[in-house]
Amino acid sequence: MLWSEMERLGRVFDPWRQLEGLNRPVRWATLPASVDFPPTNVWVTEDNAVVTTEVPGIDPNALEITVVKNSLTLRGSRMAEELKEGEAYHRRERWKGQFTKTLELPFTVESDKVEARFAKGVLSIFLPRAEADKPRKISVKSE
């Protein structure tokens, strides 16, 4: 893995933890014990990246997606249901609050061509790699 998830704010930078992360293959079976909302998967090829994130119940228009160079930031909020008098929670497990999540991508993104789709509570963001950032093949001329 060439890059790692950007350290969350407030968490102490731990180089050993980073090293462990390098060795760990990314598989479904090795999901982290807990993550910042919203949980995100990142899929990459040489030319583009697809970021999918589970944001159920969020108004897609209230989501803020920003791309700067190789970092993607998601901002939004999900508030709890307002309770009227005489109403009470039996269970309260769903996440609520405001979130800001920044992901570092392995390459610089062509920010004009980023597309985002929202369906069934899942947001998918398509991020093409910047032309200037793509690897160039250099042909060797023999004299």
Add this chain to the structure above:
Amino acid sequence: MTDTPRDMQKKAAETLETGERTRACRIYTPQVDIIERKDDIVVIADMPGVDETSTDITLEKNVLTIYGRVDTNELKDHKLSLSEYGIGDYQRVFTLSDEVDRDKIQATVKNGVLWLVMPKATAVKTRKIPIQAEGVGGVMKLS
């Protein structure tokens, strides 16, 4: 009442009493809020990736089962480089008390969130147990 967690995790469902499913897919427990209102009980479940056609709600005797199917459209050409959530179906089972009017349960799915409105049975709504005073102003005697 418990506070909602700061972090979140998509929990895999524990082995169900009904046994394993024939289809080999992961099953997750959707996180729910349950609110009791004056006339009904509302179950709100986070099920990203699910819509109204892929959700099954069954009520057998007093066992309410919520099941949501999710298409696992993994990207074939891409490499998964960050994985914070798994994709799979959702299932959760609740035991209802008699106070729910079974015929009037309503379910809607919007943006990956299931809303289940279960009206209370009329008998329960109006039932108040009168407490009769025995000997007004008297002192309770301990026998």
